Structure formats: structure tokens, C-alpha cells
Amino acid sequence: MEHEIRALTARLVAQRWLPRKDPMVRRALIDETFRAELESRLAGVGLHLLDNPYAAHVAVGLTPEALEPTFGAGREYQSSNMGLTRDEIALLVVLWALIILPKRERQVTRQNLANEGQEELFASEQPVAHGAEVSAGVSEASLIADFGPRLGGKTKVRNFMLGKLARLGFIERRNNMILEGPLLDVALDYRLMADRIIHGTLAEVLAEAGHPLPEEDAFAKAEAEDLAQDDIADDEGAF
Structure with missing residues (x-):
């Protein structure tokens, strides 16, 4: 296990994120001993694993205790520790709301994009989906116009702004569409942001x-699902 732990730790630090389907990531998600050693x-080194059962990737982030020593010397730390300006943060939040919130509603209601708007028999028995099948993109032209x-x-x-968010891993740009990047659903705290966005300006x-x-009740369900992460893991098997 020592070799696997060392290799996974190095890969997470070097690559910043890894897909949940990666064999060593899957082991960390279902093997408590392996996960504890990884953490x-x-x-x-002041890091912790960023894991969301609805996200297609895992990532690493600084622990709360390491934030100030690492970024406190820079003035921009008050708004962002990734060098984002206020306008870029505003755009990131808009994209999170347009991509992640509808995606989460589909995951909670066990709907794929292909079945959106249709009744599904035994929908409650389907596993929580994550990844491309439930994450829709946003038209770049529409976003810019709006x-x-x-x-x-x-x-x-x-x-400039979309290019920077893409380089940081928050989004992907393909065929004039803006798609979810590896960090969009794990680096931003869903429980903190969803309520503020739904009830805010x-x-x-x-x-x-x-x-x-999406409707508010879907997010209440999502929060309850998040609290039952172990049950979700059982439903998904080995992820």
C-alpha cells in the first residue's frame, strides 16, 4: 500500500485533479484505511482531498490552516487565491450557476441529458450519475450576449476571461460551447454557494x-444526498 499511497499523493499534487474512475482514486474512495493514509x-504538506460524490473528478486544496501562511502576503488573497479579478470571479460564479446547478438537479432526480423532460420508470432506483451524461454546456455566444x-x-x-478560467481547469471550451472543467464542481463549495445564489441577487x-x-426543492434533496455519501458509494458499487 505504501507505493500506491506515495504514487497517488504525488499525482494529485502534480496534476491537481484526477478522474474518479482512476483505479487508485476509486480505491481511496471506498477503502477507509487507504483514504485515511492519503489524507x-x-x-x-497543508493539503486535503477535495471530493464531491456528484463530481467526475477529485482534486487537492489547501487546508484552512494553510491558507493564510500560503496566500496571506498577497493583496489579491482577499478575493481570490488563484489570481482572479473581481470580474473573473463573477463570471466563474455565473458559469457555476448555469452548469452545476442544473446538473445537480438532474443527478438528484436521476435523469440523464437524453431523458431530460421525460418520465423515467424506476428513476429512484438508478444510481446517482456524474460526468458528461448529466453536465450540459453553455453557448459561448449566448453567455457573451447576456x-x-x-x-x-x-x-x-x-x-481573456474565458481563456483564463479554462487554463485554471474550471471550464473547457469546445465548438463554441463552454463545458464543465475538472475543478468546477469540486473547487467551489456547493453547500455554501447554492443557497446564496438561489436566494440572492x-x-x-x-x-x-x-x-x-432550477426549482429550490431539488437543492434540498441534493444536500440530503450529500449527507448520505456512504449510501451513494454503495449504490454506485466501486464508482
Whole structure:
């Protein structure tokens, strides 16, 4: 086990994220002893595993105790520890709301994109899905038309802001579509953000732009599902 732990720790630190389907990641998710040793190794350098049962990837992040010593010297730390400006953070939150919130609703209701809007027999017996089959993209042209004027204009959003979010791993850009990146569903705290977005000003901004958020009760279900992570793991087998 020593070799596997060392290798997985090194890969997480070097690559920042790994897919849940990776054999060693799967072991860390279902083997309590292996997971505890991995967390111990990461904690030794101020890191911890970022894991969301609904996300297709896992990642590493700084522990709360390591945040200030690591980033406290920089003025930008008050808003972002990844060098993001206020406009870029605003765009990131908008994309999170447009991509992750509808995705979570599909996962909670056990619906794939192909079945969206259709009744599904025995839907409650299906495992919680994650990954491409439930994560829809956002049209780049539509996003810029709706939010570009609020964020500095078309050129700034398309050529600079979206490019930066893609390089950091939050999004992927393919065929003029903006898709979920490896970090979008694990680096941003769902439990903290969902309620603030649904009940906050952003919900009104999105609705005005023609992007109404999913129904509120879906998110209450999602929070209950998150608390039952062990049950989800059993339903999914070995992930």
C-alpha cells in the first residue's frame, strides 16, 4: 500500500485533479484505511482531498490552516487565491450557476441529458450519475450576449476571461460551447454557494438574462444526498 499511497499523493499534487474512475482514486474512495493514509500524507504538506460524490473528478486544496501562511502576503488573497479579478470571479460564479446547478438537479432526480423532460420508470432506483451524461454546456455566444456588457465587453470575456478560467481547469471550451472543467464542481463549495445564489441577487440577474435556476426543492434533496455519501458509494458499487 505504501507505493500506491506515495504514487497517488504525488499525482494529485502534480496534476491537481484526477478522474474518479482512476483505479487508485476509486480505491481511496471506498477503502477507509487507504483514504485515511492519503489524507494524512496530504495534511503533512497543508493539503486535503477535495471530493464531491456528484463530481467526475477529485482534486487537492489547501487546508484552512494553510491558507493564510500560503496566500496571506498577497493583496489579491482577499478575493481570490488563484489570481482572479473581481470580474473573473463573477463570471466563474455565473458559469457555476448555469452548469452545476442544473446538473445537480438532474443527478438528484436521476435523469440523464437524453431523458431530460421525460418520465423515467424506476428513476429512484438508478444510481446517482456524474460526468458528461448529466453536465450540459453553455453557448459561448449566448453567455457573451447576456453577460458581456456587465463584465467588460465581448472581447474581454472571450479572449481573456474565458481563456483564463479554462487554463485554471474550471471550464473547457469546445465548438463554441463552454463545458464543465475538472475543478468546477469540486473547487467551489456547493453547500455554501447554492443557497446564496438561489436566494440572492444572482438569481434575479440570471432570470433577467433568460437563465432561470432550477426549482429550490431539488437543492434540498441534493444536500440530503450529500449527507448520505456512504449510501451513494454503495449504490454506485466501486464508482
